[in-house]
Amino acid sequence: MQKITVLGATGRMGQAIIHAIAQIDGAALYSALEREGVDAIGKDARALTGLEPSGVLITSNVDEALDGSDAIIDFTAPQVSIDYAKKAHALGLVHVIGTTGWTAEEDAEIASLSGNGRLVKAGNMSLGVNLLMGLVKKAAAALPEDFDIEVLEMHHRMKVDAPSGTALMLGEAAAEGREIDLASNAVRARDGITGAREPGTIGFATLRGGTVIGDHSVVFAGSNERIELSHHAQDRSIFANGAVHASLWAQDKAPGLYSMADVLGL
Numbered sequence: 001m002q003k004i005t006v007l008g009a010t011g012r013m014g015q016a017i018i019h020a021i022a023q024i025d026g027a028a029l030y031s032a033l034e035r036e037g038v039d040a041i042g043k044d045a046r047a048l049t050g051l052e053p054s055g056v057l058i059t060s061n062v063d064e065a066l067d068g069s070d071a072i073i074d075f076t077a078p079q080v081s082i083d084y085a086k087k088a089h090a091l092g093l094v095h096v097i098g099t100t101g102w103t104a105e106e107d108a109e110i111a112s113l114s115g116n117g118r119l120v121k122a123g124n125m126s127l128g129v130n131l132l133m134g135l136v137k138k139a140a141a142a143l144p145e146d147f148d149i150e151v152l153e154m155h156h157r158m159k160v161d162a163p164s165g166t167a168l169m170l171g172e173a174a175a176e177g178r179e180i181d182l183a184s185n186a187v188r189a190r191d192g193i194t195g196a197r198e199p200g201t202i203g204f205a206t207l208r209g210g211t212v213i214g215d216h217s218v219v220f221a222g223s224n225e226r227i228e229l230s231h232h233a234q235d236r237s238i239f240a241n242g243a244v245h246a247s248l249w250a251q252d253k254a255p256g257l258y259s260m261a262d263v264l265g266l
């Protein structure tokens, strides 16, 4: 049985992860961490999600929570995830990172860390989106360059980062298909007199509102025809189940940084 620490245990994803752990064989909730000052500290982590109590109380005591744990599942914020990646490498733990909103420097920092941790990091842990990435890469490689590529996403009103991690992963897949560098070809926002669309760029459009869990489309817009490849998340369990499966998968892997494509064998 893998003993899992859930980081950000009262967050939208933290709660979904606690649910998923209760349903997946081989996974056990070991501890539930939150930042200091959160109201729920001291409350039963599983009872908060509407399930039977687990006896695991929400805590902000990091050393106690990690002592004896096998794995950390972490959907928090980039600087928090970097701190825990260092701990995972020092303690030889599995660390599943679903956090998004990384700067290029933060991404490079996490990739440069080393030690005995097995890190799995992905901006989207669902099977559907990870399959979609392969389709997007294939379409971008197959279509002529006069098909303009635009990535659209919509999320709930509480989301703090834009474009979404998934939109950036889909943009990266399109750039790989086109054999171009995303960073120097991305147009992440448009406003005012922008001029005509620059050929070869990959555009991003961000919508926020309501309780939308996560919608993504990649549009290939040619002259007189358009292809759209889309994914609609209907429940956070698709991300949570993916994260728990990634955690179990990583248990016997060599130290290093892995993606969901590695986990899913894509």
Ligand SMILES: NC(=O)C1=CN([C@@H]2O[C@H](COP(=O)(O)OP(=O)(O)OC[C@H]3O[C@@H](n4cnc5c(N)ncnc54)[C@H](O)[C@@H]3O)[C@@H](O)[C@H]2O)C=CC1
Pocket (backbone or CB within 6 Å): 007, 008, 009, 010, 011, 012, 013, 014, 033, 034, 035, 038, 075, 076, 077, 080, 097, 098, 099, 100, 101, 122, 123, 124, 125, 126, 161, 165, 239
């Ligand atoms: N990779 C994927 O499949 C998915 C990724 N996400 C990403 O996961 C992240 C979290 O999303 P939500 O759960 O919606 O946000 P949220 O705001 O509901 O939850 C984040 C939680 O982390 C906690 N936290 C912050 N600092 C902490 C610390 N130092 N120690 C312990 N806990 C700490 C907060 O108190 C909060 O409860 C975002 O970056 C989001 O984009 C969300 C859904 C799927």
Ligand SMILES: O=C(O)C1=N[C@H](C(=O)O)C[C@H](O)C1
Pocket (backbone or CB within 6 Å): 100, 101, 123, 124, 155, 159, 163, 164, 165, 166, 167, 213, 214, 215, 233
């Ligand atoms: O913040 C969210 O909610 C989500 N974040 C991820 C992202 O940034 O792509 C994944 C999912 O779409 C939900």
